Amino acid sequence: MKIHTRQWILAGLAITVSQVASAQTTLTIESWRNDDIGLWQEKIIPAFESEHPDIKVNFAPMAPTEYNAALNSKLDAGSAGDIITCRPFDASLALYEAGYLSDLSDMDAMDGFSDVAKSAWQTDDGSVTFCVPMASVIHGFIYNKDAFEEVGVEVPTTEEEFFAALQKFKENGNYIPMAMGTNDQWEAATMGYNNIGPNYWKGETGRRALIDGKQKLTDEVWVAPYATLAKWEPYLGDGYEAQTYPDSQNLFTLGRAAIYPAGSWEISGFNELADFEMGAFKPPVRQAGDTCFISDHTDIGIGMNAASENPEAAKTFLAWVGSPEFASIFGNALPGFFPLSDTPVELEDPLAKEIVGWREQCESTIRSTYQILSRGTPNLENETWGASVAAIKGTETPEELGAKLQEGLNSWYTPEN
Amino acid sequence: MHRTKFRWHIVIFLTPAALVYTAVMIFPLFNTLRLSFYNEVGQERLFVGLENFRTLFLDPIWSTQFWNALANNFRFFIIHMLVQNPIGVLLAAILSHPRLRCAALYRSAIFIPTILSFVIVGFAWKLILSPLWGIAPNMLDAIGLKSLFEPWLGKEAYALTTLALISVWQFVGIPMMLIYAALLTIPEEILEAAEIDGITGSSAFWKIRLPLILPALGIISILTFVGNFNAFDLIYVTQGALAGPDFSTDILGTFLYRTFFGFQLQLGDTYMGSAIAGAMFAIILLGVCVYLFGIQSRMRRYQL
Numbered sequence: 208m209k210i211h212t213r214q215w216i217l218a219g220l221a222i223t224v225s226q227v228a229s230a231q232t233t234l235t236i237e238s239w240r241n242d243d244i245g246l247w248q249e250k251i252i253p254a255f256e257s258e259h260p261d262i263k264v265n266f267a268p269m270a271p272t273e274y275n276a277a278l279n280s281k282l283d284a285g286s287a288g289d290i291i292t293c294r295p296f297d298a299s300l301a302l303y304e305a306g307y308l309s310d311l312s313d314m315d316a317m318d319g320f321s322d323v324a325k326s327a328w329q330t331d332d333g334s335v336t337f338c339v340p341m342a343s344v345i346h347g348f349i350y351n352k353d354a355f356e357e358v359g360v361e362v363p364t365t366e367e368e369f370f371a372a373l374q375k376f377k378e379n380g381n382y383i384p385m386a387m388g389t390n391d392q393w394e395a396a397t398m399g400y401n402n403i404g405p406n407y408w409k410g411e412t413g414r415r416a417l418i419d420g421k422q423k424l425t426d427e428v429w430v431a432p433y434a435t436l437a438k439w440e441p442y443l444g445d446g447y448e449a450q451t452y453p454d455s456q457n458l459f460t461l462g463r464a465a466i467y468p469a470g471s472w473e474i475s476g477f478n479e480l481a482d483f484e485m486g487a488f489k490p491p492v493r494q495a496g497d498t499c500f501i502s503d504h505t506d507i508g509i510g511m512n513a514a515s516e517n518p519e520a521a522k523t524f525l526a527w528v529g530s531p532e533f534a535s536i537f538g539n540a541l542p543g544f545f546p547l548s549d550t551p552v553e554l555e556d557p558l559a560k561e562i563v564g565w566r567e568q569c570e571s572t573i574r575s576t577y578q579i580l581s582r583g584t585p586n587l588e589n590e591t592w593g594a595s596v597a598a599i600k601g602t603e604t605p606e607e608l609g610a611k612l613q614e615g616l617n618s619w620y621t622p623e624n
Numbered sequence: 625m626h627r628t629k630f631r632w633h634i635v636i637f638l639t640p641a642a643l644v645y646t647a648v649m650i651f652p653l654f655n656t657l658r659l660s661f662y663n664e665v666g667q668e669r670l671f672v673g674l675e676n677f678r679t680l681f682l683d684p685i686w687s688t689q690f691w692n693a694l695a696n697n698f699r700f701f702i703i704h705m706l707v708q709n710p711i712g713v714l715l716a717a718i719l720s721h722p723r724l725r726c727a728a729l730y731r732s733a734i735f736i737p738t739i740l741s742f743v744i745v746g747f748a749w750k751l752i753l754s755p756l757w758g759i760a761p762n763m764l765d766a767i768g769l770k771s772l773f774e775p776w777l778g779k780e781a782y783a784l785t786t787l788a789l790i791s792v793w794q795f796v797g798i799p800m801m802l803i804y805a806a807l808l809t810i811p812e813e814i815l816e817a818a819e820i821d822g823i824t825g826s827s828a829f830w831k832i833r834l835p836l837i838l839p840a841l842g843i844i845s846i847l848t849f850v851g852n853f854n855a856f857d858l859i860y861v862t863q864g865a866l867a868g869p870d871f872s873t874d875i876l877g878t879f880l881y882r883t884f885f886g887f888q889l890q891l892g893d894t895y896m897g898s899a900i901a902g903a904m905f906a907i908i909l910l911g912v913c914v915y916l917f918g919i920q921s922r923m924r925r926y927q928l
């Protein structure tokens with residue numbers, strides 16, 4: 208505690224001194240990653256500031272669920288920070304179209320990213336890029352290695368093995384087979400439906416076909432994942448209906464659950480909390496030998512507030528974010544957020560390394576609902592949350608859910624061809 | 625003829641408050657109502673008349689959500705009326721009993737939740753009721769009733785009732801205080817006179833005290849009505865903006881928030897949001913008018 212106080216006093220002094228010096232520009236970053244505030248303040252910002260002593264950076268995050276709404280209001284009111292952390296696809300596209308984000312297409316740093324990486328922050332025709340891609344997250348399952356050894360369960364690769372493993376944990380009774388709740392809804396959709404789904408709809412093939420109108424949400428490949436989710440229900444903990452996302456995280460890190468349907472962003476938090484060894488397996492395929500597909504979702508980009516008073520400093524910062532140096536700091540400081548730059552980054556964390564290795568073995572895709580399909584009302588992503596929960600609880604059949612979602616989509620979306 | 629001098633000081637004293645109130649309450653209210661008649665087509669704002677309201681009430685996608693939220697809101701309100709206010713009256717009656725000891729202590733203890741933040745109340749109850757770490761399952765277990773425990777906040781059938789009861793727990797202090805105050809104003813002579821006429825005990829309460837506190841009950845009902853139809857915080861804190869499970873706890877406030885500010889991938893829609901806000905305003909106005917003209921003006925008042 209004493210050290211903390213001293214640090215605060217020093218920080219206070221530093222602020223005072225810098226205000227006296229006052230030749231500095233201060234950049235404020237808007238972000239939803241309040242979990243990462245420590246890493247930004249201890250690693251990323253000092254690295255940048257040591258190279259650019261004339262620019263001060265202030266990382267000002269808020270809660271993920273409030274971010275979009277709060278950011279929109281701040282931009283409307285003209286009180287948003289200089290640097291905007293970009294959600295993928297339409298949320299940011301709308302901001303660009305409304306003139307809140309600057310066009311960054313001609314920045315040199317953009318050349319270091321693949322088209323897939325940039326696609327999440329481009330206009331539909333790909334002519335303008337308005338955010339620098341920062342990181343993607345990969346879905347899969349994180350498991351408790353000790354529990355697997357204790358109960359004698361093999362790491363599953365097919366669906367059949369997966370349910371056999373869950374059944375074994377249930378019979379053993381020492382562990383909750385799978386830590387997931389439906390209270391917050393998004394877990395069921397993001398870590399459930401969009402985690403296992405790509406193996407059904409064959410990744411990009413299915414996702415594109417859905418956007419082009421060649422497939423419907425009532426097709427088998429889109430309905431079957433709901434049927435599989437329904438089979439998860441007996442393996443979730445008691446009272447999973449009221450179990451929240453933090454509850455699930457705690458259940459797993461306390462060693463009370465064996466398997467955690469995950470996004471790779473959990474890694475750094477889990478490393479700190481769990482005192483057992485963790486491993487990861489990719490979403491099980493339907494039949495042995497099938498090609499595997501993973502959700503490698505472009506999740507974070509970073510852009511510039513068009514109304515920023517310090518555009519030069521902001522561009523300097525963004526150029527640095529696009530550099531391999533940042534990718535290496537970021538990738539290792541936040542294992543589980545995988546840099547998108549073309550230059551490969553050597554990751555140190557074993558769990559992160561394992562997960563990012565799936566990129567070599569499987570086909571990557573992004574979450575099915577994010578591009579274009581969540582533009583209208585009803586919002587397909589939000590509807591998918593409810594549908595995934597309903598599937599798990601068994602309140603509606605997979606076919607009914609598919610029909611309902613497609614009907615909602617039809618009400619505002621007509622494929623172009 | 626001596627004309628009374630215009631009393632400027634009244635204007636001067638009223639102006640600051642009137643200006644502030646206009647700027648932060650009246651102007652935003654009317655501007656929101658104005659916005660509900662517009663919509664954005666392309667990047668332009670166009671006057672669309674009642675189109676937004678037509679969408680809200682008739683378009684199946686919007687109207688199912690709206691009627692669901694409104695129905696939930698009525699349930700929320702009815703639970704308050706049936707539970708909060710009778711308990712408030714009961715507590716006030718007990719507190720005003722002359723021989724009750726430590727009345728001040730009880731009074732404060734019951735009133736304290738009212739001054740707590742929604743966030744604290746929401747999170748505290750969420751923890752208490754948590755099937756994983758909560759004390760509610762353990763407490764029920766201790767008295768052998770574990771089988772009665774359910775993950776209430778996660779079940780469509782119970783979630784709204786649970787939240788309403790949490791809200792009742794928080795706010796029961798307000799009707800209690802108002803009625804307690806009303807009970808204290810009843811002069812002893814009336815009660816004594818009644819006693820001489822043979823009206824004592826509970827019949828004294830029903831025949832003498834209750835009619836005398838009816839106006840206070842009316843005020844409490846209308847406060848509950850306005851408070852409940854503007855409610856938002858508790859639901860948002862415990863269940864999030866999607867008011868799960870499956871929108872079973874969605875009330876007008878959360879519906880408005882989701883529409884106006886957007887949620888996750890859903891972008892905010894200022895115009896439909898304003899339309900919902902307009903509808904809420906109309907519902908509350910209607911409710912207050914029904915009370916003012918239909919009930920309050922007919923209520924019998926007794927000169928004490």
